[in-house]
Amino acid sequence: MEPYKFDVNNYRNLLKKYISSQDEKSLYQAEQFSKLSMQHNISPEEIINVHIQALKELYPDLPTEIDSSMNFLLETMISYGLAYQEFQSLREKQGELESEISIAANMQQTLLSTTKPDIKGMDIGAISVPSHQMNGDYYHFVTDESNNLGIAIADVIGKGIPAALAMSMIKYSLDSFPETMRNPSVILENLNRVVERNVDTSMFITMFYGLFNHETGSLQFSSAGHEPGFYYCAAKDQFHEITTKGLVLGVSDQATYEELEITMEPDDMVVLLTDGVTECRIGERFIETEEVLEVIRQYMHLPAQEAVESVYRHFERLQDFQLRDDFTLIFLKK
Amino acid sequence: MITKSSVQINKEWDIVGARQMGRELAKDLGFGTVDQARIATAISELARNIYLYAEKGKIAYETVEDMNKKGLKIIASDQGPGINDLSKVMEDGFSTSGGLGAGLPGVKRLMDYFDVVSEPGKGTTITTIKWVR
Numbered sequence: 001m002e003p004y005k006f007d008v009n010n011y012r013n014l015l016k017k018y019i020s021s022q023d024e025k026s027l028y029q030a031e032q033f034s035k036l037s038m039q040h041n042i043s044p045e046e047i048i049n050v051h052i053q054a055l056k057e058l059y060p061d062l063p064t065e066i067d068s069s070m071n072f073l074l075e076t077m078i079s080y081g082l083a084y085q086e087f088q089s090l091r092e093k094q095g096e097l098e099s100e101i102s103i104a105a106n107m108q109q110t111l112l113s114t115t116k117p118d119i120k121g122m123d124i125g126a127i128s129v130p131s132h133q134m135n136g137d138y139y140h141f142v143t144d145e146s147n148n149l150g151i152a153i154a155d156v157i158g159k160g161i162p163a164a165l166a167m168s169m170i171k172y173s174l175d176s177f178p179e180t181m182r183n184p185s186v187i188l189e190n191l192n193r194v195v196e197r198n199v200d201t202s203m204f205i206t207m208f209y210g211l212f213n214h215e216t217g218s219l220q221f222s223s224a225g226h227e228p229g230f231y232y233c234a235a236k237d238q239f240h241e242i243t244t245k246g247l248v249l250g251v252s253d254q255a256t257y258e259e260l261e262i263t264m265e266p267d268d269m270v271v272l273l274t275d276g277v278t279e280c281r282i283g284e285r286f287i288e289t290e291e292v293l294e295v296i297r298q299y300m301h302l303p304a305q306e307a308v309e310s311v312y313r314h315f316e317r318l319q320d321f322q323l324r325d326d327f328t329l330i331f332l333k334k
Numbered sequence: 335m336i337t338k339s340s341v342q343i344n345k346e347w348d349i350v351g352a353r354q355m356g357r358e359l360a361k362d363l364g365f366g367t368v369d370q371a372r373i374a375t376a377i378s379e380l381a382r383n384i385y386l387y388a389e390k391g392k393i394a395y396e397t398v399e400d401m402n403k404k405g406l407k408i409i410a411s412d413q414g415p416g417i418n419d420l421s422k423v424m425e426d427g428f429s430t431s432g433g434l435g436a437g438l439p440g441v442k443r444l445m446d447y448f449d450v451v452s453e454p455g456k457g458t459t460i461t462t463i464k465w466v467r
Contacts, residue, residue, distance in 0.1 A: 045372075074368065074371055078372060079436060082443060086426050
């Protein structure tokens with residue numbers, strides 16, 4: 001088949017052939033014609049105009065009623081043509097925005113990257129997946145020379161770019177705290193003041209901070225309104241919620257944070273997460289805590305990294321591969 | 335020869351009169367059917383804006399000639415509230431999202447030249463030209 005040009009002759013011949021034979025091939029060529037027209041930004045009213053001209057050439061005695069009716073049709077197409085042009089320009093703009101956001105998302109990943117520490121006697125797994133391009137969840141590991149481990153996990157209420165921007169601030173505040181400042185409650189109190197001072201009152205950040213003492217196996221922790229984590233006690237084969245009293249960050253500069261401690265025995269595990277895990281939706285309902293633990297149990301025998309990834313894939317599938325919220329999950333196995 | 339004429343916009347039906355005059359001038363100047371329809375649509379949009387936001391104003395027409403081309407200049411002016419944020423109004427999808435019509439970006443697309451001057455509280459003047467192809 002010859003390539004089609006957008007001109008009246010071409011269209012007229014095509015139309016003539018179709019009127020005489022009413023064959024599918026001509027209709028297929030008409031389809032090609034319309035696609036080509038779109039590529040060349042030909043608007044619908046111009047197609048109608050070409051149709052009118054072709055019709056007049058094929059039937060010089062075209063009844064004036066038909067002629068007028070065609071003009072009427074042309075007139076009604078003008079707004080569609082405009083809408084089509086607008087659509088194209090918006091699509092272009094969308095492309096630009098998307099590429100800007102993806103650059104920002106890459107940058108965010110670099111800014112917020114944290115290395116999972118290698119600590120003897122500990123198996124750590126961590127995964128964080130944004131529901132959109134930019135992540136409003138955050139986790140961070142710090143270690144000192146005695147192999148003590150600080151773990152932060154945080155969630156900005158809200159999603160997307162504003163959440164991601166707020167997270168960068170959290171990370172840099174954490175980085176700027178002196179190394180001697182290690183108590184979870186003190187860290188949260190300080191972060192709370194930073195957030196209270198710098199972030200819009202409509203934005204809240206929840207955070208869990210834990211400090212694992214390598215020598216004693218104890219985990220001190222404080223929570224600023226964060227989704228409760230779980231402590232799995234191997235001896236009893238039971239999960240216990242771990243959380244403490246404390247306001248979300250940024251509400252009041254007077255907030256103080258309770259600090260609790262647990263001691264981990266071999267084969268015990270600590271699970272930290274964000275509400276993207278616990279508020280996973282199956283159809284119309286939210287998943288129950290019991291079900292979350294069920295899934296965790298199913299995979300926790302695996303090496304920690306493999307386990308968190310398996311849990312993620314499990315929930316991803318449950319939600320038809322469309323995360324509704326950023327998803328972050330950390331396993332700390334002893 | 336330069337022709338000048340205008341139509342007052344005071345009520346919705348004046349929009350039809352404004353279209354009519356624009357179309358006749360366009361036809362006389364030798365515009366094709368499609369361009370006639372585009373000019374009429376642009377006039378509709380301008381006249382509707384006057385009717386909806388300024389209550390009254392006018393659409394003026396001038397035939398213009400450049401080196402080797404002829405065109406139709408349409409000037410819509412009113413003493414209405416004016417437009418506060420012009421760049422917002424000229425953004426795609428801003429006025430069209432509510433299905434109100436082509437908006438000013440639409441008028442700009444329909445015509446070859448587009449200029450808008452507006453002062454909040456004093457009024458708006460929009461000048462557009464379409465050249466005969």
